[in-house]
Amino acid sequence: MKISHRLLSAALSTALSFSGPAITAFSCSAVIILNLSNQAIAQSNHIPSKNHHKKITKKSAKVAKQAASKTAAIKTNDVHYLEWQEVQAFIVQMQTEHGFDSVRLQQIFTNARYIETAIQLVKPAPPGKPKNWKAYRARFVENGRISAGIAFWERNLETLNRAENIYGVPAEIIVGLIGVETIYGKNTGSFRALDALTTLAFSYPDIPNREARMIFFKNELAQLLLWSRDTGIDIFSIKASYAGAIGLSQFMPSSLRLFAVDFDGDNKVDLKESEADAIGSVANYLSKHGWQKGLPYAFPATLLNQDATSAQLNEVLGRGLKASYSLNDLKPLVSTADEQAPKNIAYGLIDLQNAEDPTEYWLATDNFFAITKYNRSYFYAMSVIDLGKVIALARKKD
Numbered sequence: 001m002k003i004s005h006r007l008l009s010a011a012l013s014t015a016l017s018f019s020g021p022a023i024t025a026f027s028c029s030a031v032i033i034l035n036l037s038n039q040a041i042a043q044s045n046h047i048p049s050k051n052h053h054k055k056i057t058k059k060s061a062k063v064a065k066q067a068a069s070k071t072a073a074i075k076t077n078d079v080h081y082l083e084w085q086e087v088q089a090f091i092v093q094m095q096t097e098h099g100f101d102s103v104r105l106q107q108i109f110t111n112a113r114y115i116e117t118a119i120q121l122v123k124p125a126p127p128g129k130p131k132n133w134k135a136y137r138a139r140f141v142e143n144g145r146i147s148a149g150i151a152f153w154e155r156n157l158e159t160l161n162r163a164e165n166i167y168g169v170p171a172e173i174i175v176g177l178i179g180v181e182t183i184y185g186k187n188t189g190s191f192r193a194l195d196a197l198t199t200l201a202f203s204y205p206d207i208p209n210r211e212a213r214m215i216f217f218k219n220e221l222a223q224l225l226l227w228s229r230d231t232g233i234d235i236f237s238i239k240a241s242y243a244g245a246i247g248l249s250q251f252m253p254s255s256l257r258l259f260a261v262d263f264d265g266d267n268k269v270d271l272k273e274s275e276a277d278a279i280g281s282v283a284n285y286l287s288k289h290g291w292q293k294g295l296p297y298a299f300p301a302t303l304l305n306q307d308a309t310s311a312q313l314n315e316v317l318g319r320g321l322k323a324s325y326s327l328n329d330l331k332p333l334v335s336t337a338d339e340q341a342p343k344n345i346a347y348g349l350i351d352l353q354n355a356e357d358p359t360e361y362w363l364a365t366d367n368f369f370a371i372t373k374y375n376r377s378y379f380y381a382m383s384v385i386d387l388g389k390v391i392a393l394a395r396k397k398d
Contacts, residue, residue, distance in 0.1 A: 079114035079203070082106060086202055094222060100229070108225075108235060112198040115191055118242040119205055122213070133352035133360060133379055140180050140383040141390055149175050149391040150398070152184040152275070159263065159276045167283035168293025174282050176388025177374065181250045188248060188272060189241035197221040197244040197253075220244055223253035230257075231268070239272070247271025248278035251285075259285040289373035290366050297385050298368045299341045301334040301349065301361040316349045321372045323348040323365055336363055350378045 081087045087109055094100040153160065153175050160171035182188050189196075201217040204210050224244070228235040240246045244253065249271055251260055260269045263280025271278050305312075316325070316333060323346035327336075334349060345365060352360040362368075362382075371381035 080110075081112045081114075081198055081202060082109045084202060087198075090201075090218065090221075094225060098222070098226060100225065105225075108194065109198070111236065113192070113195040114203060115195050115199040115242065118191070118196050118199045119203060121242050122200065123205055124207060130355040131353040131379075132355040133382070134354050134357070136379045137383055137386060141387050145179050145183055145387060146391055146394055148184045148186070149179045149387065150395055152178070153391060153395060156275055156279060159279050163263070163279050163283040166280075167287040167291070169283040169286050169291050170388075172388030172392045173286070173371070173384065174279055174388075175391055176384040176386070177282055177371070178248055178278060179387050179391070180380065180384050182248050185248045185272075185275070185278075188250070189239055189245065191240055191242055192236060193224055193238040193240035193244050193246060193253070194221075194235050196240055196242055197224055200243065217244070220253050223257055227253055227257050248275065249282050249285075251281065255285060256281075259288055285374065286370050289370050291370040292366055295345065295365050295367045296340070296342070298350070298362045298364045298382070299336040299338045299347075301330075301336050301363045303334055303361055304331075305333055313351075317351055319348060321348075321369045321376065323369060325349070327363075330363070334361055334363070352378060352382060 091100075091102060091105045091109065094105060095102050153171065160174060163174060164170055178184055197217055197220050201214055201221045204214045204217065221244075224238070225235065227233075228238065238246065241250060245251065246253070246256060247270075251271055256269070256271065260271060260277065260281040261284050262269050262277060264274050264276035266274075269277055269281070271281060303313075312333065316330070319325075325347050327341065327343050327347065330347065330349065341363065347363040347365060348369060350362050350364045350368075352362065354360065364378075364381075368381055368385070371384055372378070375381070
């Protein structure tokens with residue numbers, strides 16, 4: 001389905017007319033996502049994002065190019081994981097805990113390759129560059145992704161409606177998330193999942209969270225091996241992002257095993273080729289992580305006490321990825337002018353930093369925080385929401 005440039009621009013303008021970027025007020029993440037996002041802490045169970053990512057942005061593309069130029073220093077063939085003591089211990093663990101055949105695991109790790117690009121892309125961004133929500137959003141809420149999103153929505157209309165009926169997750173959220181993750185299957189990753197996860201499980205760069213991240217990726221490697229064995233899929237054929245995220249929805253192997261569903265009824269789960277399976281799996285994931293049908297997403301907020309101390313703000317902002325305040329609780333600090341904000345639900349205060357421009361404050365509901373379980377980033381969650389809302393508006397105008 002084609003859409004004109006003028007229509008896309010009109011949709012963007014219309015969306016932005018609702019309380020600034022408050023598209024969410026009337027309705028509501030990639031490499032480097034963690035480095036740019038709010039709460040850029042350990043990535044979620046879904047990507048390394050802690051589902052995963054993830055997308056090759058301008059910076060990640062540049063890093064990938066730089067990494068490729070370093071292969072003279074560290075060549076794939078120079079790393080023989082089977083000879084590593086840690087890998088041998090992992091093989092024993094998989095044999096003991098999961099009944100894996102030791103000979104088969106030896107064969108697998110004989111062929112596992114070191115991926116320098118993965119190492120470069122998990123490193124934190126250089127310090128000093130301020131976070132910029134508007135710049136981040138512009139990379140995802142853009143004409144190409146909107147056009148692809150409209151086409152995706154149209155060809156999967158019945159499937160999206162069915163997912164919403166079963167799981168309570170609106171089509172705009174599912175469409176927005178898959179658009180942010182992979183541009184509807186355009187960027188699902190070209191690395192072998194085995195290579196990416198082995199590299200990050202055993203060769204993670206020497207940065208402060210190294211031990212925790214290695215544990216995470218070892219578990220994901222184990223889950224990949226289990227999934228391959230359970231499904232009979234050749235482990236060397238499974239392609240993924242640099243961090244091991246798989247398919248249109250960029251599920252890490254643990255999420256794939258726990259939350260992926262056969263939504264097209266062909267008796268197998270295929271997140272790479274089946275848009276229906278990706279749609280159902282995203283909806284199921286969000287449902288299992290706290291999504292509530294009919295609950296709004298977020299409302300723009302105004303900081304009332306301009307003299308509020310950092311301690312006051314930090315206390316409210318630091319309550320984690322959950323909604324734990326009533327509007328009355330927040331009244332001394334912030335308010336929202338949106339009359340549609342329910343008074344009988346819980347909110348969390350989030351901040352979207354805009355570099356040198358004023359920070360945006362939002363009151364986020366449990367549905368907003370359900371998206372952050374997919375990727376622990378406020379920037380990510382709001383981009384999913386905004387992209388989905390803009391696509392929904394563009395469809396109505398078509």
